[in-house]
Amino acid sequence: MSSFTVELLLNFKSYPLPKYIWNIAKNSTRAERLSCAASVVALLLCTALIVYFTVLAKKSDVNAVDRAPHPWNITREMWRARPSPNNATVERFSPVKLVIIQHSVSPECHRFTICAAEIRNLQSYFLDSPGLGYDLPYNFAIGNDGRVYRIRGWNREGAHTAPYNRCSVGIGFIGDYREDLTVHSRVTDLQLKRLNLIIQEGVDRGYLRPDYSILGARDVISTYSPGDNLYKAIQALDHYDTTNYRGLTCEQIQEMSEKEDP
Template sequence: MWGEESPRNGRRGHEVVSSIAGGSSEVVVLDDAVIEAAARAQPGVTNINVTKSTGLHIGPKFVSVTQNVDNTEVVKDLPLPRYLWDIAKSTTKAERLSCAAALIVLVVCVLLIVYFTVIAKRTVDSVVDIAPHEWYITREMWLAPEFFNGARTQKFDPLRLVIIAHTVSPECTLFVNCAAELRNMQGYFRKTYNYDLPYNFLIGNEGRVYEGRGWNVVGAHSLSYNRCSLGIGFIGDYREGLPQYSKVNEKQLERAKMLLDLGVRVGYLHPNYHVLGAKDLVSSESPGTNLYRAIQNWTHYDHYNHYQNKNCEEILEYFQNKTSTVGSTAIKNNTVNNGQD
């Protein structure tokens, strides 16, 4: 049954709902304003997550929910071996083989690093440097192949000029390494230039003297001066401007002086010999910065350029004339002194 309230009451229309149940009746009057206020009071739902439910009652409505459930096993707080085992089970055979190969390569690399940084270094440090002679190594001692060279320096003996150079080759700090380096250099010069080592003697980085062409043999180290000079090559590269360069040590300098003293004793070097760097006579950077600086402090270093712009014959004549002049002056002074007596 529906009815209306008189307009004179100043109220809006209302709806009357009548329900009959079990022979009795009940009338509920719903005001429009009440309904609107109730609707506004309901919370708005924009997103909702539902777990384990087939139906959901939201406000005045029943909402049917369809749920898809994925049964997944969550690995959480597992021991590392179990975790790795589960991962291994989920991979293919090819993937497992690739991982095993990568692991083997990693282990090999680590072992090589350990070997070369620790074990090999200890092995090198523990090697005893044994040589056939304390400091003077002949060609036979470093196993030099025979190579005939008939040119001799006899015309200019005893030699007055010693030229110091460097080999610009790898360093060597053990006799066995230096001997091998000399054979390598000799093979290079024989193959490229068809002659033996260009130096008369070489000085190893460990301080030993190695016989190259030897005494009284013309070298091939300084053009225009080879016939009248003794060439000594220090093994290494002594140019300080390089990222890595050789540093001359006291033992090398000491042994070089011992060699020169020996040359004077056996008569191949003049007692008043002079020492020069290769760069003093020819266009070259040899013997390198720090080696050149070291030889300039030697007593026999030529600070007066006696040999520059002279060939071997001119050098010989120059010193013969100088000797004659000195001798004549000495005789003249002696005569004057005798006359005064």
Template sequence: MWTERDNGNDAIACNGPGTANPVVLMDDRILAAASSSMAASTPQVSNLNVNKSSRVHIGPKFVSVTQNVQNAEMIKELSLPKYLWDVVKNSSRTERLSCAAALMVLITCITLIIYFTVQTTKSADLFVDKPPHEWRITREMWLAQPYNNSLIVDSFNPLMLVVVQHTVSSPCSKFVICAAQLRNMQHYFIGTYNYDIPYNFLIGNDGRVYEGRGWNIEGAHTFGYNRCSVGIGFIGDYREEMPNHSRVTEAQMNRTLMLLAEGVQSGYLRDDFLVVGAKDLRDTASPGSILYNAIRKLPNYDRKNRFSNLTCEQMRDAFGNSSLIN
């Protein structure tokens, strides 16, 4: 029991009867001081950085730590090889095998495409165009269908007029391509209009002459003049205003002159025959500005346009017994 004089004492140690250890008695002031001392000695943690751990031992407790990672910022800081390696490293074995299989398929496809492209190019380079004749290709040579065409009336022979047109089709620079194009053209006209290929002769972009209906056969190229003229069609589109127009070559013009000379020698053309473009006789753009300018340079071009608006009979009566020399 404490008395008034005992208030100055902080603690009293006493040993009771039978007590092995001393007993320390403390009042409220001593307990408060002790608590303050313990609180002061405990470290205060405001910020804690933790790497590679989700639980931290602080004092007598385990503290759970939530770690927030800014993925976007981390990706930006990585280079592409490191990023790809990180993706591969963090993927499963199944995902890696799937990606490897897809990559192998892609490489195989690209290799096959390159291989066949190279082989096709080599085949095209090795291809040799071997026509059955140097420049004069008959109907039998380009495998034309047989067709019964009308002959030119004897009263108009030999012919005084050659009409030049263009086919307004794709150009052809090799015999096999030109021959195939003529077969397609003939098939179209027979199936659509029930008549043979309309031109008497065609000039390929390869510089060869292809027989259409041939000499002494009435054509179907220029309405009103088919019975008394020879129609020559240049394969291609010779309108200069068109983006993919054809060009007239020297070989084409030389072979055309050779064909006309053949006609004169065989008696199918008058030696003073005249050449015109289809636009000189009818309201049409044929044979195109490029080809039209080329035939205007020929010595036999009709600069007087004397056959316009005439029938075959009128042409025969007007010029049958007179010279057509310009």
């Protein structure tokens, strides 16, 4: 920056700005005036570019289309899951009786790309943290975008609600639904609609009993999950079950279910 520009910036408060600039300009060389003019033009250009790209980014965000490989059923390949050390089919009860709902207590995601990234982050936490080293605990996750993300899938034992993993399907809702928080997630009608769709898929494919029971994790273990907001929503569902399963083994639950068969 020229000495003229520096002098202008340091002393412009001494006189009315237009008069001060005029006096300085008269006593400066042509090269100094050109240097100052170039600095001013560069500053204005940078300001204009910042405003332009800020407005453009906001418009792009508003008008962006939330595209996904499938309207609602997202496979592991689609969300680019890492290989799972827990992908073998294990001996478990089939079809199972219980659908246990939890929440992830993690940031919300309202678009496919963000949800896929958030689930990858969660997966890396479980795979890489000392003492864990296993895949995400749920069989499925439901994002705030209303899509169902396949985690362990059907006929795989989860790690979400011990000791009920062998006789249940675990579905985790992305977000934190505890209403005692100033800012908390709120379950949407679309999320509940997609929950019903994935449950119906399980029934149709023979992995879930037609008389399945929906529970919150807090119904069977000591936890705040799935948070009051989500818990109230699942309590209003037709298949929410008020039976006290707490303390029962999977064998006992399965035996109870078989006795109910016609």
